[in-house]
Amino acid sequence: MKTRSERHLLNDTTLAVVGCQWGDEGKGKISDFLAGQVDVVVRYNGGPNAGHTIVVENETFKLHHLPCGVLYPGKINILGNGMVLDALTLEDELAGLKRRGIIVQKLFISDRAHLILPYHRRQDSLEEEKRGSAKIGTTLRGIGPAYQDKIARRGIRAGELRDAQRLKEKIAAFLSEKNELFARYYSAETMTMPEIEEGYLPAAYRLLPYIADTALLLAGHLERGEKVLFEGAQGAMLDIDYGTYPYVTSSGTMTGSVCSGAGIPPGKVGTILGVGKAYTTRVGAGPFPTEIEGKTAEYIRERGREFGTTTGRPRRIGWLDGVALRQACRLNGVQHLALTLFDVLGGVGSIKIATAYRCRDGSVTEHFPADQHILEEITPIYREFAGWDEDISRCGNINDLPRAALDYIKGVEETAGAPVSLLSVGPRRDQTIWRL
Template structure:
């Protein structure tokens, strides 16, 4: 199997970075295909922690080519800072490739993001304020600036003049905010373009060539299924497609070239930002799991909302992504709990719901139907074989697998690379 997509099967923050890092050891190429610097991966290698936002975590392997494809929106300053951060820690970034067709996040995008959230008040979406939504809006409106534009001063000047006039009018008239100065943006982003020039290329060509050669190509999404703009808990979603289908559009490959899709899910559930969350724990137990799982956003530092495992969500993710297998992370966070709850369905006004509801208002009123299973007292962080897990932990995984209907192919019992238990050959 030469082309694999890894997706988040919940609301993001499932530990995709760790799973992708584990798979990257076997990969020739890792491709990031959507999202922007609103996403974050934390990877621990030999007790060294790396926090990445735009660059695929495969960069930590010296022979892996890493691609930022056309579906990503790129903040050039964030990207250049991340490259410098990696180089300072001895990581080679020369293997990075950036699509000329990827759209650029401009400073006016971040300002409009913040102003829009402020205007929404109690109805805010809980964005990261990084300008990701406004950048995708400009892409859809066909007024966006792409990475390749930064390499051509005359074309960039023409595009920036046109769009900045519109943005400054919007800022001053609608928000009573200060406008941006053309020359400052123009000069700064030309410098960014020159710094990125050695890395910019037609990434669709190199990805397809790699697959055709039989290279092992790993597609890395940001966020999670429930934040997909079409298939997530709209409007509390991101502005792109974290589902598996987004990989083909966001990387410029055909769907027939994808061989497997793996979903990543925590052994419990978390989400950042606002929106309905049926299994949320708003008590001391939720706080305990949050602290033990270090459940604070990589990008924002915001505390994540925590809840019991929700298999209604996971069945939905299995369907819309066509999951081949499930990677379960953070199982060790549940150590020591006397019993665990698994949501197998919802109740809504006296009706049992086995499938995830399309309506946000229905989801907001839905209450989970729980199965209670025994917990385990033994710490499992040092376990390296499935058979060595406590019987209750194996039962928990078996029940999860049965309720979701997708085989578990990997279990993670800690933050380090070594605390990963593959259950089959994944590549």
């Protein structure tokens, strides 16, 4: 039976879960927590650069392509047209679940989703190497080059797997262009068509039973009044337009991408739940105004297990950037916030939230600048809060939390301009507190 809080948050037919920082906010845990109350779970952006870690009864699952609904028997799971898919990685992901006794049956892949080909991975690696000290810090999984080809109208869509001969002809033509790029610009080895035909296409063809017009399927589910959860990847500060450009991902990460990436009209986006950590992290290069180093950063990194799910890289650590969070809530139209990894802050001592920035010329702004050079020169203006030493990972009710923790939550709400309705105090499903 649903609690009153669950009924309130899931009152609309659809619920969009979006990241409000630089990714790694715990969207997977929150989406998984809510997925038991919906009928359909949809991924609508990104690809295997996502790394959603979910703990179910002390078992840890790390999902890259797949929506969290695969961990619930009977749920319908959709990979939307806004995604880019690596057939080899997706097949490995499905096989890994099967080895653990989870058979994914109700999976549908949009025939409009683009494929990541082996030459995209090669291009990604060569581009990063060429950038030298100005590296973006990509996951090297071919995401950016696949989206490049999509926009340049030379991509391969999943639906094209239905016509093997035409598909091979298109790939051969595109491979010729890529090889010219590899040889002439990067002075690198070229790739052969047999490499793709033998090493990649068999896995891609095995995805054929899952391929469908998912926008049409979704329309049917919505017409029948079924509950749909849209599970976002990455975060607002990595959005191609509103993130810390050029240190961003290659897809839209905002609520608006639910419509274009899943194939639903704007009026069908119901409740919008933003997810943010109780502090801030970032992987890879790029501006990070509230970044901290030293013992406090190491303490948070170890307690929060702050190492990339996809890359394994240690994440950069910072205090909660309220300026960035406020912008993310405004741009996404966030109605509720889920605050994650709250338990990690226990024992840190005093805690800070950046509420504004002081610019190099002495002026103060409460808004997030678009110019990365300005971001690199600003100084955060902090509001400081008393910390707590209690272990809150066993708290099951908001009233069980220490006074200092409640004060911090109130400070987050005042800064972000949105209510904290869910609180995560540990990785498991049962370590989640409703606050509505």
